[in-house]
Amino acid sequence: MSFGGPQWPQEPHQPDGGSGHVPYGGGPQNPPYGQDQAPYGQGQPPYGQNQASYGQGRPPYGQQQPASPFGARNDGTPDWGALAEASEARQRRKRWLVAGGGVLATAAVATVVAVAVVTTDGDAPDVRTGGTATTLPGGAELPTGGAGPQPSFSSVAPPPPPDPMDFISSAGKDRAPLSAESLFPGKKLTFGDRVYAKGATSSTTNCASAGKDGLGAVLQRHGCTRVIRATYTRDGVAVTVGVALFADRSQALGAKQDARGGVTPLAGGGVGDFCRATVCLRRSNALGRYAYFTQAGFTSGRKVTTSDTAVFKTSDDLARFTFNQIYARGRAQASAAATAPAGGQ
Structure with a gap:
């Protein structure tokens, strides 16, 4: 019996209200001695009559009276x-x-x-005695000598992956298509949290016309073959980026070092004339066989001062974007060369 469970029931309740047992001394009383009793010898059958003979009325020997059910x-x-x-x-x-x-x-x-x-240990080699297993299942034998052919490895190191700068430093290797749209794609430029609207674009082989105040002459002297320009605006500030192409890196670097004046501002595409008769911010740089120049100022014609951080930020953003675009050309061509079949170049 588990604690907390139902208790064993008491004795079943009887219809008469009793407990099912006859109380001690209850039931019909015996008559007083000598009353209502037959005299001795009367009312009783003679000895030997109407009495079951010995052994009759009892179960056979070895059999017992049926016991009460268990419990x-x-x-x-x-x-x-x-x-x-x-x-x-x-x-x-x-x-x-x-x-x-x-x-x-x-x-x-x-x-x-x-x-x-x-069973397994019976077929295994005895390690303690230095034994070795030379037989494989099925009768095959392991080679025990070292005279067989051995693997060989080439002592020649694989060539290094192509360098992107190799492709953008020479016109002979820089053969990927190039246009104003591929260099300055889309209708706007998102740089960080700043969005610039793209204006007009231009591509010309007349390098002198793409520079002003002496820059055109410098480009021609160093062998410029083409100038691609694009203009962007944001919050009243406009900037024109000019990318000049040369035969090799040394020519582009010479043009950058000798640069004076600036790239000619490119109006159009919703952008009016700017940086005509005022002070603007001019910068120059070079990467590989490309020299690139920026000229930034206010669309209102107001001159730029050193405190105009918005103009400096615009010039920096477009210069970084142009650098990334030129280097991406070299990386794309280097990747294509690395995956090209041998002798395909």
Whole structure:
């Protein structure tokens, strides 16, 4: 019986209100001695008559009277205590059977493993004696000597990957298509959190016309072959970027070092004239066989001072963007050369 569970019931309630037992001294009373009793010898059959003979009316020897059902008393009331003990005994027997089965299963598995280990060890080489297995299943034998062919490795290191600068430093290798739209794509430029609207673009082989105040002459002297320009605006500030192409890196670097004046501002595409008769910010740089120049100022015509950080920021953004675009050409051509079949160049 578990604690907290239902208690064993009491004896069943009888319809007459009793407990099912006759009280001590209850029931019909015996008449007083000598009353209503037949005299001795009267009312009784003579000896030997109307009496069952010995052995009659009794069960045969070895047979017993049927006992009361298990757990029931002679008065018909179940013996609840005996029922509980029998139930607990059955549960104990089940637990012992389960535990015994687990032990037997474990012993059987251990025996199988031990037999497998012994069988395997019987075919394994004896490590303690230095033995080696030279026979494989099926009769094949392992090679025991070192006279067979050995793998060989090339002592020549693979070539390094192509350098993007090699392609953009010489006109002979820089053969990818180039136009104003490929160099300055789209209708606007997003640089960080700043968005610039693109205006007019231009591409010309007349390098002198793309420079003012002496820059055109410098470009021609160093062998300029083409100038590509584009204009961008933001918050009243406009900037024109000019990219000049040369045969090699040395020519572009010479043009950058000798630069004076600036690139001619490019109006159009919603952008009016700027940097005509006022002070603007001019810068120059070079990368590979490209020299690039910027000229930035206010669309209102106001001159630029050192405190106008918006103009300096615009010039810096477009210069960085142009640098990235030129280097991207070299990286794309280097990647294509690296993946091209041998001898395809």
